Amino acid sequence: xxxxxxxxxxxxxxxxxxxxxxxxxxxxxxxxxxxxxxxxxxxxxxxxxxxxxxxxxxxxxxxxxxxxxxxxxxxxxxxxxxxxxxxxxxxxxxxxxxxxxxxxxxxxxxxxxxxxxxxxxxxxxxxxxxxxxxxxxxxxxxxxxxxxxxxxxxxxxxxxxxxxxxxxxxxxxxxxxxxxxxxxxxxxxxxxxxxxxxxxx
Numbered sequence: 211x212x213x214x215x216x217x218x219x220x221x222x223x224x225x226x227x228x229x230x231x232x233x234x235x236x237x238x239x240x241x242x243x244x245x246x247x248x249x250x251x252x253x254x255x256x257x258x259x260x261x262x263x264x265x266x267x268x269x270x271x272x273x274x275x276x277x278x279x280x281x282x283x284x285x286x287x288x289x290x291x292x293x294x295x296x297x298x299x300x301x302x303x304x305x306x307x308x309x310x311x312x313x314x315x316x317x318x319x320x321x322x323x324x325x326x327x328x329x330x331x332x333x334x335x336x337x338x339x340x341x342x343x344x345x346x347x348x349x350x351x352x353x354x355x356x357x358x359x360x361x362x363x364x365x366x367x368x369x370x371x372x373x374x375x376x377x378x379x380x381x382x383x384x385x386x387x388x389x390x391x392x393x394x395x396x397x398x399x400x401x402x403x404x405x406x407x408x409x410x411x
Contacts (some may be wrong), residue, residue, distance in 0.1 A: 220274055244334045245306075245393040247410075251401030254298025254321045262362055296321040304406040310334040311368040311406070314384045314392070316375040317344065320360075321401070324395035325349050337387045338362070342373045355387060377401075 297320040304311065307330035315323050317340040325348035327333065336354040338344045343360040346367070356362045359373040370382050374383040377397040384393055 226334070232309075242334060244310035244390065246312040246314055246385070246388045246390050247304075247306075247406045248316070248380045248392045248395045249300075249302060249404050250375060250380075250395070250397040251300065251315065251318075252318040252377050252399045253319035253401070254300045254402060255402045257300070265388075287353055299324050299325060300401045301403045302406065304328070304331050304333070305390075306406050306408045306410070307331045308408050309364070310339065312341070312351075312388045312390065314380075314388060315344070315346070316340055316377070316381075316384070317401070318342065318375050320344070322347065324370045334406075335388070337384065339373060339384065357383070357387065368373065390394070396402050 233278045310332040312335045320342040339357040354367045380392040
């Protein structure tokens with residue numbers, strides 16, 4: 211009798227895979243045949259007048275200066291370093307006019323993405339992701355879908371969801387947001403200027 215009860219419970223309450231918890235399929239091509247080009251950085255280039263040391267070194271210097279007055283916690287120290295940041299500009303020059311482009315841009319730090327296109331280039335969508343406040347210029351009337359912790363002030367930006375970013379690979383979140391697999395990826399810890407041209411991979 212106990213074996214029958216166990217069999218009944220297993221039969222009625224067994225686990226069935228749910229499509230909700232499985233990642234949705236990402237197509238190799240978009241419905242409009244647009245190509246997803248992704249650029250990921252941690253931060254933009256530092257200006258010549260900016261402290262060239264990494265955040266941890268800047269933080270340590272602030273802590274050393276504060277020993278005379280008060281000790282700073284590591285969190286407070288890093289907060290002071292981040293408050294000193296201005297958005298750094300990264301330029302993206304696009305000359306690929308062979309098909310529409312979905313532009314995926316990612317940065318952890320505040321970045322001003324300056325997009326420059328040649329005649330004939332069609333930017334279908336822009337997806338910008340990161341933690342700190344992103345800004346995008348040079349995309350005309352194209353809507354910019356934003357996935358960031360800080361809200362973006364750009365006039366065509368629409369906050370879409372939780373932040374993500376990467377500079378070593380294309381994260382699945384980017385391809386899901388675009389609905390298509392990436393055609394190319396470029397990434398650096400500190401970004402500067404990038405090119406998107408015909409035939410790149």
